Amino acid sequence: MSESSNASPRPTVTHAKIGASLWSVVDDFETQSLGLHQTEYPLEVHRMLYRTMAVHSVAPAARDTRVSVLLRADPDADFRGYGNHGIIVNERSGRIRTAVLPIQRIGQLSQDPAIKQMLASRYLNVLMDVAAAAVEVPTFQLKSSLRGKNVILGIIDTGIDFTHPAFAGRILRIWDQTIKGPGVPEGRYGLELLPPAFGPSADMLGHGTHVAGIAGGHDRSYPGIATQAEYVIVKTDLGESNLINAVNYVFRVAKDLHRPAVVNLSMGAHFDPHDGTDPLSVHLDSQTGPGRIVCCAAGNEGQDYIHAAVQCSSGSALIRFGVWPGSSRGQARAELNGWYSSQDSFQISVIDPTGAATPYQAVITGGPPARNYSLPAGLVRITTPGPDPGNGDYNFLVQVQPLDIPEEPEKQASWLLVLRAAHASNGNVDVWAACDAAFEESPAALEMKIGSPGACASAVTVAAYTTKNQWLDIQGHPQTEAIALNTITPLSSPGPLRNRAEKPDVTAPGALIAAPASSRASVDPRLLVARGFFLNAGTSMATPFISGIAALLLERDPSLDPAGLKKILHRAGTIPGKPPGTFDPQWGYGLLNALKL
Amino acid sequence: MTWQKVDAALASALGEIRDMDVSQFDVTIQTSRTPGPSEKEYLGTLGVPTNSLGTIFTAKVSANDIHALSDKPWVRALRLARKFEVAV
Numbered sequence: 022m023s024e025s026s027n028a029s030p031r032p033t034v035t036h037a038k039i040g041a042s043l044w045s046v047v048d049d050f051e052t053q054s055l056g057l058h059q060t061e062y063p064l065e066v067h068r069m070l071y072r073t074m075a076v077h078s079v080a081p082a083a084r085d086t087r088v089s090v091l092l093r094a095d096p097d098a099d100f101r102g103y104g105n106h107g108i109i110v111n112e113r114s115g116r117i118r119t120a121v122l123p124i125q126r127i128g129q130l131s132q133d134p135a136i137k138q139m140l141a142s143r144y145l146n147v148l149m150d151v152a153a154a155a156v157e158v159p160t161f162q163l164k165s166s167l168r169g170k171n172v173i174l175g176i177i178d179t180g181i182d183f184t185h186p187a188f189a190g191r192i193l194r195i196w197d198q199t200i201k202g203p204g205v206p207e208g209r210y211g212l213e214l215l216p217p218a219f220g221p222s223a224d225m226l227g228h229g230t231h232v233a234g235i236a237g238g239h240d241r242s243y244p245g246i247a248t249q250a251e252y253v254i255v256k257t258d259l260g261e262s263n264l265i266n267a268v269n270y271v272f273r274v275a276k277d278l279h280r281p282a283v284v285n286l287s288m289g290a291h292f293d294p295h296d297g298t299d300p301l302s303v304h305l306d307s308q309t310g311p312g313r314i315v316c317c318a319a320g321n322e323g324q325d326y327i328h329a330a331v332q333c334s335s336g337s338a339l340i341r342f343g344v345w346p347g348s349s350r351g352q353a354r355a356e357l358n359g360w361y362s363s364q365d366s367f368q369i370s371v372i373d374p375t376g377a378a379t380p381y382q383a384v385i386t387g388g389p390p391a392r393n394y395s396l397p398a399g400l401v402r403i404t405t406p407g408p409d410p411g412n413g414d415y416n417f418l419v420q421v422q423p424l425d426i427p428e429e430p431e432k433q434a435s436w437l438l439v440l441r442a443a444h445a446s447n448g449n450v451d452v453w454a455a456c457d458a459a460f461e462e463s464p465a466a467l468e469m470k471i472g473s474p475g476a477c478a479s480a481v482t483v484a485a486y487t488t489k490n491q492w493l494d495i496q497g498h499p500q501t502e503a504i505a506l507n508t509i510t511p512l513s514s515p516g517p518l519r520n521r522a523e524k525p526d527v528t529a530p531g532a533l534i535a536a537p538a539s540s541r542a543s544v545d546p547r548l549l550v551a552r553g554f555f556l557n558a559g560t561s562m563a564t565p566f567i568s569g570i571a572a573l574l575l576e577r578d579p580s581l582d583p584a585g586l587k588k589i590l591h592r593a594g595t596i597p598g599k600p601p602g603t604f605d606p607q608w609g610y611g612l613l614n615a616l617k618l
Numbered sequence: 619m620t621w622q623k624v625d626a627a628l629a630s631a632l633g634e635i636r637d638m639d640v641s642q643f644d645v646t647i648q649t650s651r652t653p654g655p656s657e658k659e660y661l662g663t664l665g666v667p668t669n670s671l672g673t674i675f676t677a678k679v680s681a682n683d684i685h686a687l688s689d690k691p692w693v694r695a696l697r698l699a700r701k702f703e704v705a706v
Contacts, residue, residue: 178704179704206667206668206669207667207669207670208667208676209665209667226704228704228706258701259701259702259703259704260644260699260700260701260702261644261646261676261699261700261701261702262644262645262646262676262677262678262699263676264702265646265674265676266667266676269667269669269670269671273669287704287705287706288702288703288704288705289702289703289705290700290701290702290703292627292700293700299697300646300648300674300695300697300699301646301674303648303673303674304646304672304674307671307672307673307674308671308672318705319705320705321705321706358626386621386622387621388621389621389629389632389633390621390626390629391629391630391632391633393633402630402633404626404627404629404630404633405626406621406622406624406625406626406629407621407622408622409625409626409695410622410623410625410648410694410695411625411648411695411697416625416626417626418626418627418630420630473702474702557706558706559705559706560705561704561705561706562706564705
């Protein structure tokens with residue numbers, strides 16, 4: 022066991038062991054050259070001013086300020102004896118150790134023969150910090166002192182790891198819709214859990230924990246945005262009815278507690294008309310208002326061929342599509358969701374890979390509008406009802422259940438959707454591959470891929486931006502992701518909506534973001550960056566970033582409504598190469614700059 | 619049955635049923651206006667949460683319930699509730 026010794030007030034440093042960055046810190050503290058002796062600044066200021074070293078805690082005397090260091094040491098050396106001197110070496114063995122100690126004790130530790138080198142612990146690969154700093158959030162927080170106090174973050178998702186320290190003491194409620202129980206007034210199913218009895222609920226997928234952490238997790242290395250907001254969590258199976266009930270629940274709890282709330286919905290689908298008239302979007306519009314904000318993901322289909330658009334005023338248009346296996350819904354059943362103006366009338370047919378075709382099916386209004394067809398390659402159901410009650414347009418569904426789907430993509434054959442114009446003055450038809458299907462490159466359209474609930478008019482819909490594509494995993498191995506830095510993340514779904522309404526609203530960091538990991542979910546080791554934290558990417562990550570920002574702004578003005586929030590966010594957005602206030606279907610009103618909030 | 623109030627997905631699902639009385643359809647019910655007391659009472663018999671606000675309601679209903687709802691003048695639309703996916 023290494024012996025500790027009494028240290029003189031000034032560090033007696035073994036120079037050869039001190040790395041240059043640590044030596045400069047010692048010198049700075051000694052000479053008081055950077056003002057770090059001014060302990061009236063909060064700790065965050067010291068961390069910002071002294072980015073080369075992790076300042077752990079500030080003391081009245083600068084030399085007593087505690088800092089984090091890295092040690093190269095004999096792997097079996099025991100440093101526990103230094104605890105009486107305020108030197109805490111975290112690991113009991115290993116060549117690389119971490120320690121927290123007063124500045125004045127650096128010299129003492131350096132004298133230990135088992136210590137080979139001492140280095141400053143820097144803020145490296147802290148991706149949430151990188152993301153937040155990229156959009157000036159730390160500076161905004163410093164200047165405004167906003168932390169989301171008295172605001173509720175309503176995370177409707179896969180649950181939360183309530184044991185994670187990032188959320189300690191801040192979860193007000195969990196409504197777990199997935200376990201048996203008497204439910205809540207908004208839905209008589211599931212179990213409502215109050216602190217501290219959250220035990221029956223768990224986030225087995227990890228998505229909700231990560232999202233909640235980005236929005237407001239409290240951690241020194243990977244802080245969220247609204248670190249003093251409190252959580253109302255709904256664990257859901259993502260069924261539309263359950264989502265509607267979940268939103269009702271969060272806003273009702275917020276009302277009971279007399280607090281403003283932000284609901285975060287990092288999810289999407291393509292079963293809807295992509296114009297905000299679907300039931301979830303309509304309901305969200307009726308529930309948002311002063312102090313009630315909803316933030317939604319734009320979606321991750323930016324690179325997927327899930328939207329086909331044709332213009333057919335006469336004759337026929339053909340749309341080639343493929344059906345793929347491996348659906349999470351069980352047996353593959355591709356679904357195409359088509360929409361066109363009520364001014365027009367189209368007849369629908371499907372041709373299978375053998376060349377066999379269904380009859381043309383026109384709009385059916387007098388009775389059940391669905392017809393089944395058996396083709397050599399599989400079963401086809403075509404549904405062609407009258408005008409949709411939501412928006413008055415025509416909606417048709419084509420559902421295909423192939424008899425056989427080869428695993429190899431090159432062997433998967435094409436099907437054809439045929440649209441024959443009965444009469445068409447408008448002629449525009451949009452079709453979305455709602456599940457287990459994709460269109461071939463042409464006529465796949467690159468725009469209009471934001472579905473419900475991102476299509477909700479009053480929601481703040483968020484696109485994703487890449488702030489990091491390289492990292493060190495928890496083993497210290499360098500990792501990369503092949504995505505371009507400092508631009509829109511390619512997977513981010515573009516707008517506008519089918520009715521040309523402007524969506525998304527804003528862009529925020531969404532790749533690659535480090536945030537809390539659920540202890541109940543498995544994580545790819547490559548993505549683990551620290552114990553309890555992992556990387557993830559998508560508009561799911563960008564959305565809670567904005568939810569957290571919304572919580573900060575609600576602390577400032579609890580009556581802020583969606584229109585007011587959007588005005589602030591639009592003004593704070595920037596699109597590279599475009600003048601302020603420009604809308605872009607990928608960026609919305611641009612990447613958030615928190616200094617403009 | 620007023621088919622004009624039923625969306626394509628629900629119409630398609632109705633084509634596959636065997637038992638008209640089993641509550642097997644998760645649906646959203648959109649009303650043309652905020653329901654009055656008798657309308658709310660009727661929705662309550664279908665399991666619609668009692669404190670629901672607005673004009674969008676959720677319920678698990680049977681095919682027969684859908685037929686009956688579609689014929690109510692204050693019901694605007696009946697839609698099949700779908701499953702969403704996380705955006706990651």
